[in-house]
Amino acid sequence: MKILIGVLIPFIGTSIGASLVYLMKDKINETLEKILLGFASGVMIAASVWSLLIPAIERSEELGTLPWLPPAIGFILGILSLIYIDRLTKKMNSDASLIENKMKKTKMLFLAVTIHNVPEGMAVGVIFAGFLAGAPGITLAGAFALAIGIAIQNFPEGAIISMPLKNAGLSKNKSFFWGVISGVVEPLASGLTIALTSLVVPVLPYLLAYAAGAMIYVVVHELIPDAQKESNNFGPLGVAIGFTIMMILDVALG
Numbered sequence: 452m453k454i455l456i457g458v459l460i461p462f463i464g465t466s467i468g469a470s471l472v473y474l475m476k477d478k479i480n481e482t483l484e485k486i487l488l489g490f491a492s493g494v495m496i497a498a499s500v501w502s503l504l505i506p507a508i509e510r511s512e513e514l515g516t517l518p519w520l521p522p523a524i525g526f527i528l529g530i531l532s533l534i535y536i537d538r539l540t541k542k543m544n545s546d547a548s549l550i551e552n553k554m555k556k557t558k559m560l561f562l563a564v565t566i567h568n569v570p571e572g573m574a575v576g577v578i579f580a581g582f583l584a585g586a587p588g589i590t591l592a593g594a595f596a597l598a599i600g601i602a603i604q605n606f607p608e609g610a611i612i613s614m615p616l617k618n619a620g621l622s623k624n625k626s627f628f629w630g631v632i633s634g635v636v637e638p639l640a641s642g643l644t645i646a647l648t649s650l651v652v653p654v655l656p657y658l659l660a661y662a663a664g665a666m667i668y669v670v671v672h673e674l675i676p677d678a679q680k681e682s683n684n685f686g687p688l689g690v691a692i693g694f695t696i697m698m699i700l701d702v703a704l705g
Contacts, residue, residue, distance in 0.1 A: 453591065454579050457598045458641040461575060462634045464602025465568075468609025469630025472617050482685055487603050488678035489689020494600030495666045495674075496690070497697035502578055502597055503663035506588035507656040513587070514656070521656035528657075529664020532570060537672065540567055561612050565633045568608075571601050571669070572637035574662035576644025581659060583645065584652045592700045597666075600693065604674060605634060 507522040575598050581589040613630030617623060644651065651658060678686025 454583070454645065457579055457591075457595050458575060458638050458645070460595070460598040461571065461601040461605050461637045461641075464605035465609040465634025465637070466631045468606040469613040469627050469633075471610045472613040472623050472626045472630065482683075484607065485678045485680070485683065485685040486689040487606065488674050489686040489691075490693035491600045491603035491689075492670045492674040492678060492686075493690040493693025493695070494596055494697045495604070495670050495693075497694045498578075498593060498597040498600060499663040499666045499670075501698065501702070502589060502593035503574075503659045503666070506581060506586050507659035507663070509587040510581075510659070511656040514653075516656075521654075522660040522663075525657035525660025526664040526667075529570075529661040529666075530668050531664075532661070533665050533668035533672075536567060536570065537668075540564075561629060561633055564608050564612060565636055568605075568634060568637045569640050570662075570665045571605075572640030573644050574665055575601060575637070576641035577651070577655075577658045577662045579641070580645050580648040580651045581655055583648055584655065586655055586659075590700075593697075596697050596700050600697070601637075604669065605637075609634060 504522055504526070507525065508518045511518045511521045575594075578589060578594045578597055582591055582594050609630045612633045613626040616626035616629055621629075675686065675690070678689065
């Protein structure tokens with residue numbers, strides 16, 4: 452039951468963001484948004500180190516391989532995969548910008564966000580699979596913290612799907628529905644990864660590091676730049692709080 456809840460947490464974040472369409476506001480409070488983006492960044496950075504990379508190194512040592520090699524390969528592959536996905540989604544957004552119809556533009560955005568959510572879902576699934584496999588250094592608290600960090604990051608993503616759909620003419624209910632659907636791929640990807648735990652275990656160091664690379668890419672490329680807009684200090688404050696809380700959870704409960 453705990454694993455199921457953990458897998459659903461990022462999806463819940465998307466759903467909450469999509470529900471903002473019922474409030475009929477263009478966006479959430481700017482200061483709160485930057486603190487939340489910074490907080491998610493801090494959580495995901497700390498989780499990438501303590502919950503993903505360090506366990507990957509320890510697992511590599513257990514398997515008798517060079518302790519740094521599988522994590523290094525997995526981390527780079529995680530970064531490269533997200534670069535490819537980002538280019539794909541940018542192409543979709545570029546194509547959407549050439550379309551005059553608001554609804555078609557939003558459908559392209561929906562597809563881009565949905566594709567982008569797949570590796571995030573895999574990251575949650577990998578860390579829970581590692582916990583179930585008894586991998587050293589992976590705690591249930593650390594897995595939940597990573598899921599919460601991704602959920603916070605998903606919060607604005609649900610909103611950027613549902614709100615434009617409402618502006619394009621859909622009802623609030625339908626706009627909310629499609630905002631929620633954009634996040635469904637995350638628990639599906641997580642569940643599939645967990646279901647394949649027996650197959651995942653032999654390559655767990657690579658997958659843990661892959662998830663870390665994917666997380667760091669999201670943080671560096673999306674969250675921190677958005678949190679730093681307007682050159683305020685709210686984003687870094689959120690990073691400090693998120694990183695510290697995640698570090699304490701991983702070390703104290705590890």
